[in-house]
Amino acid sequence: MSWSNQNNGGPWKSNPGPWGNGPSRPSGGSPDLEDVLRRGKERLKRWLPGGGIGGPAGLGLLALAAIAVWLLTGFYTVQPNEVGINQIFGRYTGKTDPGLRYNFPGPVGSVTVLPVTNRNSIDIGAVTRDESPRAGGLQLALDKPEESLMLTGDENIADVKFRVVWQIDPSRPEEFAFNLRNPQETVKAVAESAMREVIGKKNLSDILTTDRKVIEPAVQDLIQGVLNGYKAGVLILQVQLLSVDPPDQVIAAYRDVTSAQQDLQRQRNEADAYANSVVPGARGAAAQILQEAEGYKTQAVQEAQGQASRFAQVYAQYKNAPNVTRERIYLETMETVLGGAQKVIIDGKGPGVVPYLPLGSLDAPKAQTGGEK
Known part of the structure; x- marks a missing residue:
């Protein structure tokens, strides 16, 4: 069907209606589609030099418009919790902060936006899933013994379930974007390996009682060191032990052992309390005895010295007057002996x-x- 105006009318003139006349345009109404297209074509011919779109100038303008539209698609927005990774022909050119940013659009350039402040968690040894709404939205933990059972340093088996909280390192997001293919699985594998290494150096009794607070920072440092060696761009925020238990087959026996250890610790505390109440009294009594002995010693020494001095004085008088002194000594002795008889x-x-x-x-x-x- 021709859209030219050579038949003195539109297609309705050459194809009359079933009643012999085409649809007529009422006076004062809106123009039909044919008139709108014809007028637009005439205006485009007048605007484009060279006689129409098919000319060289028209093609150039269309090309420039297409390039302008293509360049405008390079604008992108980085949210406050994100960092943009810019690439040109696949080569890393830099990272961008939050805000409206620009990079060459594809296929020349590409942008990878990473949520660097979002925290991610991985449960190892158990899988936590949401229960159906009928059960009240509770969370159920499914055990994974192939991950949780670990060999200890004293050749026992411990059932260790723990959680690793991590995020993309804001200072090195490009390492995370280019060096890791599956970040979740990589962090999980490294965390499980680190936990097995730390657990393999400790005894089961210590793991169950006193070393739980020592294991968490040790595993965190070990995971971070391995990931830094991989240049993974991952920051480990926390390692949290969810549960540390012996295997189900021997858990009753180990509970008895734990109870016995608690009783032992309680008895030790009671013994320490009794010692703290008895030892100071004993030390006070010992100090009193020592002081009394020192006093007796001082008294005996002084009395001996006094008697020696008296004897020396008597001996000096005896040399001067032996008879008188002998008589006086005799009388004093008799007075002492017979005084109370x-x-x-x-x-x-x-x-x-x-x-x-x-x-x-x-x-x-x-x-x-x-x-x-």
């Missing part, structure tokens, strides 16, 4: 035994009187 005086010069003088009886009332006073 009962005395009976007998006159042996008379013709017979005279009545004795009961000095002891005479002294008793005086002593009793003195006691009453």
Whole structure:
């Protein structure tokens, strides 16, 4: 069907309707489609030099317009939690911060936008999944014994379930974009290997009791070191032990062992408390005995020194007057010996035994009187 205007009308003039006349355009109505297309074609011919779109100038303008539209597609937006990785012909040219950015569009350039602040977590030894809404949206953990069972340093088996929290390193996102094909699986494999290495150097009893807080930072440092060696561009934020238990077959026996260890620790604490209450008293008594011994020692030494000095003085007087000194010593000795004994005086010069003088009886009332006073 020709769209030219050589038949003095549109296609409706050459193809009348079933009643012999084509559809007529009412006066004052909108123009039909044929008129709109014809007028647009005439305007385009007048605007384009060279007589139409098929001319060289028209093709050049269309090419420039296509290039302009293609260049405008190179604008892209980086969100606050993202970093843009720019490439030109597959070569890394730099990274961009959040905002409206530009890079050559494809196939010349490409942009990879990475969420560098988003935190990702991987559960190893168990898979956590959401339960159906009928169950209240609860989370169920499915055990994966091929990941959780690990050999300890004392040749026992421990069931270790843990979680690794990681994110893309904001300072090296290009390493994450170019050096890792499957980041989730890579981090998981490295984390499982690191945990097996750390668990393999420790005894099961320590793992179950005291070393849990030591294992987490050790595994985190080991994972980070391995990933840095791979230039993975991954930052390990936390390693969290979810559960550390013996295998199900021997868990009852190990619970008894754990209970016994707790009883042992409790008894040790009680013994330490008793020692803390008894030892200070014993030390105080020992210090008292030592002080009394020191006092007795000082007293004995001083008394011995005093007696030696008295003996030296008596000896000096004895050399000056031996008879008088001997008599005085004798009297003092007799006074000391007989001073507290009962005395009976007998006159042996008379013709017979005279009545004795009961000095002891005479002294008793005086002593009793003195006691009453």
